[in-house]
Amino acid sequence: MTSLPAPAPSATGAKPPATARRIGARVLIGVPLAAYALVSLYPFLWMVSGAFKDQFEVVRGGHLIPEHPTLHTLTDTWNRLHFFDYFLNSLKVTALTVVLTLLIYAAAGYAFAVLRFPGRDWLYRLFVALLFVPGVTVLLPIILLEHNLGVLGTHYGLVLPFVNGTAPLSVMLLTGAFRAVPKELRDSARVDGAGEAHIFARVHLPLARPALITVALLTAIPTWNEYLLTKVSLNDESAYTLSLGLQQLSAQNVPHYNNLMAGALIVVIPVILLFLALQRYFVNGLVGAVKG
Structure with missing residues (x-):
């Protein structure tokens, strides 16, 4: 008696390929790590930014990138x-x-x-x-x-x-x-x-x-x-x-x-x-x- 071929797995029950699983795992791990890195780097970037600002611009706050960058602060310090x-x-x-x-x-x-x-x-x-x-x-x-x-x-x-x-x-x-x-x-x-x-x-x-x-x-x-x-x-x-x-x-x-x-x-x-x-x-x- 000849055996019948096994039925193909349904689309809904098929497992995702290994490559897709690896990409999903990397995204799941990478996104929180990237967010943590940005949060950790922000104070350092603000310090670098403040070193190229005058006192008024630092106290006023504002953008991370200096509006009027100057080397006077570094040379004066x-x-x-x-x-x-x-x-x-x-x-x-x-x-x-x-x-x-x-x-x-x-x-x-x-x-x-x-x-x-x-x-x-x-x-x-x-x-x-x-x-x-x-x-x-x-x-x-x-x-x-x-x-x-x-x-x-x-x-x-x-x-x-x-x-x-x-x-x-x-x-x-x-x-x-x-x-x-x-x-x-x-x-x-x-x-x-x-x-x-x-x-x-x-x-x-x-x-x-x-x-x-x-x-x-x-x-x-x-x-x-x-x-x-x-x-x-x-x-x-x-x-x-x-x-x-x-x-x-x-x-x-x-x-x-x-x-x-x-x-x-x-x-x-x-x-x-x-x-x-x-x-x-x-x-x-x-x-x-x-x-x-």
Whole structure:
């Protein structure tokens, strides 16, 4: 007996094709994310807009795009309010913090990843556990220690706590990156007569460059923007960083909101440019450290 062909599915009961389902899922996820992105970006765009307006136009409100755009607000904020000196101070503190962080914790990450010594695993776990300790809980001990060391109120009194505060995350990322380096490369260098320092500098550091750049970014951005310890430590206006300069603008009796927005733009532009320039290495560094 010949079998009859199966009836075709009705139009109403047919399932949508896989491509249509994927498009529908992307739209369902993409629309809320796009709306959230617009809401998040709006204050930043308003800050950028206000930096190119005069005080009257900012107070009056109105459109996001300036009606009479001007560079006078930026130049006035940069020149008259000593922002160039604040910029140099922030650059000095951030650069010293990044350099010391890379030097110290690259060596520490190499030791945790490659070398064998008693208590290595427990010490590494201790560093990772420090990630969950809020920095504000050690603020008073840091101030007292800096006072006893004679560095309170100086830029070095900012750099040392910043370097210490980056230890947990830096050690975790760099240890993971160094563990991802093939063991055969180390063994080959050892056979050729290379010492530990040579293997560290010529084998592991070049291969861990994305992780090093990631650590540098994760150190530079919060150091550049840091306010609490800087506010508590520094009393000399000549040593102020950009965050304190920006706070001075907002603390005026009659704040000029266009200058305040221009100051905020000056603060964030270097961070944005730095991240955009190193974004590829940042993503690769995070992926490599997680795999390691």
